[in-house]
Amino acid sequence: MTRQMRGGEAAGRPVQPSDTRRASKADQVYENIKEAILSGGLEPGVAIDKIALSERLGMSRFPITTAINRLAYERLVVIEPQHGSFVAKISAEDVRELMLIRRSLEAEIAGDAALRLGAEALAELERSLRYQEAAAAARDYAGFYALDVEFHRLIIVGAQLRHAKEILEGIRTHLERIRRLLLTPPGRLPNTLAEHRSVADALRARNPAAAREAMRTHLIETTVLFETIARERPNLFSA
Template sequence: MPALKVGASGEGRESIGAMGERVNSKADQVYDELKEAILAGALDPGAPIDKIALCERLGVSRFPVSAAVSRLAFESLVVIEPQHGSFVARISGAEVRERMFIRRALECEIAAEAARRLPKDGFLALEENLARGREAVDAGDRPRFYAQDVGFHQVLTTHLGLHRSSEVLDGLRTHLERVRRMLMLPQGRIRETLAEHSEIVAAIKAGDVGRARAAMDRHLAVTAENFESFARERPELISA
């Protein structure tokens, strides 16, 4: 193959750059689609990932697919077994419990801090979030409610200026997202979550530090309890 010549104008460099961007764009497309399928439960833990089928369906070469799978393996969502293939990672019970433990400790104190000093625009953002959450529940729109659920907790850290705490929670949330969606599959749980959010907001608006902390603790305790029930019912999806 002849060497690629780079002219004085940099045309060759631009071609290489454009080619790299196209490859990255395709890898990002595969990554986004595959990650969403895993998080949404369309691919069960332990399910094999058919790279050839992905290439054919998305109209891409093997490289973007392999790059996306490697990226998901780094995020512990995929397990690559040499000579055997790639599989959706089973949910680590130990990791979920520890991440829930950390999140609970941090979010309870954030709720307490919000009761002490959340500014007016923070209250307005919480009320708007609750309103949009109700709309999503009434419409049976799960994806929209999932977004509002995440947004509810982000409102607190954003309006309190707790940027480092927000980064920590975002990292925890990424690893807990698959579990969160599985636990919210029953429609009743979505309504319960909305009611729990409303109680947290009421406590914060009242400026009751202890009540706000307790309301957040109850909210996250339910999630932990539901995970244990889920782990007992579907042990094949959970690793130790």
């Protein structure tokens, strides 16, 4: 008589503790490599050495291969048979399209937010700007990047636009690698801070047109900067 497969069993055998440990290791490797890619620690085109990773992390190559396959599915890694695995280059065309969507949507959100943000949300934006000032003065790029993400998130959340938030979070994930690069050119941190200040001033003044224009100007500046980086560092990008 054929025995039915119970919950907690793989096809034909019970799940073993080693399966869970293997999955946990694969998750750990996945998170580590993904963060290195998104942060720029692993630049586009760089080879991922599975043997070196295996030795450094003290684990077999199986969880490393599993993690790399997952990253390939997310288009962060390219697997070339007989050659190896490489950090995927950034698609310049995808960046342009996503920046267009982000610019159009966030500008309208800023205009709407000028009439929606409460006193607490405006106070949070002011606190964010103070933290940004400190990060810019210290040239803390990682800290400023996190504050930049939070500044934009505060506006969207404060405007209570749930669907817009979901759309922009998806876009942010795809733009994360390039957004970190955009903060590194000399003078960009104080310029970004000044642009954020213009947005916050318009929101505080309850001026939808000014808020819309300030946000659009800010995001146009990031687009111009992207095109400059794409010209200067073509090795990071695919067409």
